[in-house]
Amino acid sequence: MKLLYAQEEIARHVKELGAQISRDYQDQELILLVVLKGSMLFAADLCREITAPVTLEFIRVSSYGSGTTSSGEIDFKVPLQCDIAGKHVLIVEDIIDTGLTLKVLHAYLRNQQPQSLKCCTLIDKKKYRQVDFEADYVGITMEDGFIIGYGLDYNERFRNLAGIYLLDPTNLPFQGEA
Ligand code: XMP
Ligand code: MG
Numbered sequence: 001m002k003l004l005y006a007q008e009e010i011a012r013h014v015k016e017l018g019a020q021i022s023r024d025y026q027d028q029e030l031i032l033l034v035v036l037k038g039s040m041l042f043a044a045d046l047c048r049e050i051t052a053p054v055t056l057e058f059i060r061v062s063s064y065g066s067g068t069t070s071s072g073e074i075d076f077k078v079p080l081q082c083d084i085a086g087k088h089v090l091i092v093e094d095i096i097d098t099g100l101t102l103k104v105l106h107a108y109l110r111n112q113q114p115q116s117l118k119c120c121t122l123i124d125k126k127k128y129r130q131v132d133f134e135a136d137y138v139g140i141t142m143e144d145g146f147i148i149g150y151g152l153d154y155n156e157r158f159r160n161l162a163g164i165y166l167l168d169p170t171n172l173p174f175q176g177e178a
Helices: 007-025 040-047 100-110
Strands: 002-005 030-036 054-062 075-078 088-096 116-125 137-142 164-166
Touching: 007 040, 007 088, 007 116, 007 137, 030 040, 030 100, 040 054, 040 088, 054 100, 088 100, 100 116
Parallel strands: 030 054, 030 088, 088 116, 116 137
Antiparallel strands: 002 164, 054 075
16 A cells, blocks of 8 residues: 555645635534545544534445445435535535545435535545536545545545555455455
């Protein structure tokens, strides 16, 4: 594995995103809708950089089975458990790749008539975009490659790494175990 973004660099991006979001929402109440599981660490850090009054809600959707390629299907594993009608909602996502997950999730949430609906992603991976979804707030833009760490997993592992690493598909860590 190769280190792509060190802990300090990630923290700088998170701080900057928090400042932007704080400026945009100011004293408006904001629901941070955390997309589990990958966004958990990002959301934990991001919410502490936001000065607007926030509440935290969680949803779990899955577009990836095991491995590193998109299935193109979205499964609502933990549905939304609050009423977002008339509220300001910011989706907190770890990574946008094909854009399929966010496109479907955005449409689903929009249907529930929030007052506003935006999306913040830590990582925007551009190369394999299949639908025209763009986040309102983007931390890091990258072209290609499967990454792990800082909440991102490979077969549920490595979420606890402090930095973000590029996974070499020809030399997978702990081969045979994962
Ligand atoms: P789509 O393709 O729907 O994918 O935009 C978004 C979801 O796919 C997962 N994903 C990754 N997970 N490393 C990961 O650990 C990656 O490089 C990666 N690329 C996509 C992720 O769960 C995201 O929510
Ligand atoms: Mg994942």
